[in-house]
Amino acid sequence: MRRRLLLLRHGEVDYFPQGRPVPPEGVGLTERGRAQARAVGALLREVPLDLALHSGLPRTEETLALVLGGRSVPVEAWPEFQEIRPGRLKDLPDPRRAFLEAFRPQSLEERFLGGERYQDFLERVLAAYRRLLERAWDTLLLVAHGGVIRALLTHALTGRPGFLPLEVHPCGLSVLDLGEEGALLRLHNLTPYEPLPQDRRSTMEALWEAYRS
Numbered sequence: 456m457r458r459r460l461l462l463l464r465h466g467e468v469d470y471f472p473q474g475r476p477v478p479p480e481g482v483g484l485t486e487r488g489r490a491q492a493r494a495v496g497a498l499l500r501e502v503p504l505d506l507a508l509h510s511g512l513p514r515t516e517e518t519l520a521l522v523l524g525g526r527s528v529p530v531e532a533w534p535e536f537q538e539i540r541p542g543r544l545k546d547l548p549d550p551r552r553a554f555l556e557a558f559r560p561q562s563l564e565e566r567f568l569g570g571e572r573y574q575d576f577l578e579r580v581l582a583a584y585r586r587l588l589e590r591a592w593d594t595l596l597l598v599a600h601g602g603v604i605r606a607l608l609t610h611a612l613t614g615r616p617g618f619l620p621l622e623v624h625p626c627g628l629s630v631l632d633l634g635e636e637g638a639l640l641r642l643h644n645l646t647p648y649e650p651l652p653q654d655r656r657s658t659m660e661a662l663w664e665a666y667r668s
C-alpha cells in the first residue's frame with residue numbers, strides 16, 4: 456500500500472514591503488496568504504493526517520497552523536526543509552539574470568542569488584527526505600517552500616538531484632504517493648483559492664519585479 460505525502464508551499468508573503476527587502480527568515484504571511492491557507496484547510500479538513508511538518512520559519516509554521524485549524528495532529532519543525540538561502544542582493548553583479556535564472560543553474564556548484572550553493576541545498580533537503588521516509592506514517596503533510604518542493608518532486612520523479620521546471624504557487628498543494636515501485640505524482644500545484652491561477656509569471660519573475668520596483 457502506498458503512503459501519501461502532501462507537499463504544500465506556504466501562503467503569500469511580501470519580501471519587499473515598500474520596495475525594501477526584509478530578512479526572509481522572519482517574514483510572515485500577508486492577509487491574502489492567510490486566506491489561502493484557510494482555503495487549503497477547508498480542502499483537507501476530512502483528510503486523516505498522521506504527522507504534519509513545517510520548516511521552522513514563521514511563514515511555514517503560520518501556514519500549517521491555519522491549515523490544521525486546531526486539529527489534533529502531531530506537529531514537528533524540520534529546519535532542513537528551509538528554503539535555499541540567498542546572499543546579499545545588492546552584491547549581485549547582474550541581479551536580473553540572477554533572479555530569472557535562479558532555478559536553472561548550469562552547475563550545482565553555483566549559488567542561489569549569491570548565497571547557498573545548489574549542491575549544499577539539495578544535499579540537506581534530500582537527506583531530510585530520506586530520514587522522513589524511514590519514519591512510520593501513512594499520510595503526512597509537509598509545509599515548506601517553493602524550492603524545497605521543486606527539489607523533492609524532481610528527486611521523486613527522476614531519482615536525481617536538480618530542479619524540473621515546475622511552478623509552485625503560494626499554498627500550492629502537490630500529492631505524492633510513495634511505494635516500493637517508486638513515486639506517483641497524483642496532483643501538482645492545486646490552489647483551492649484560485650483553481651486556475653491567472654498569474655503567468657514564475658515565482659522568480661514576480662520576485663524580480665517586486666525587487667526592482
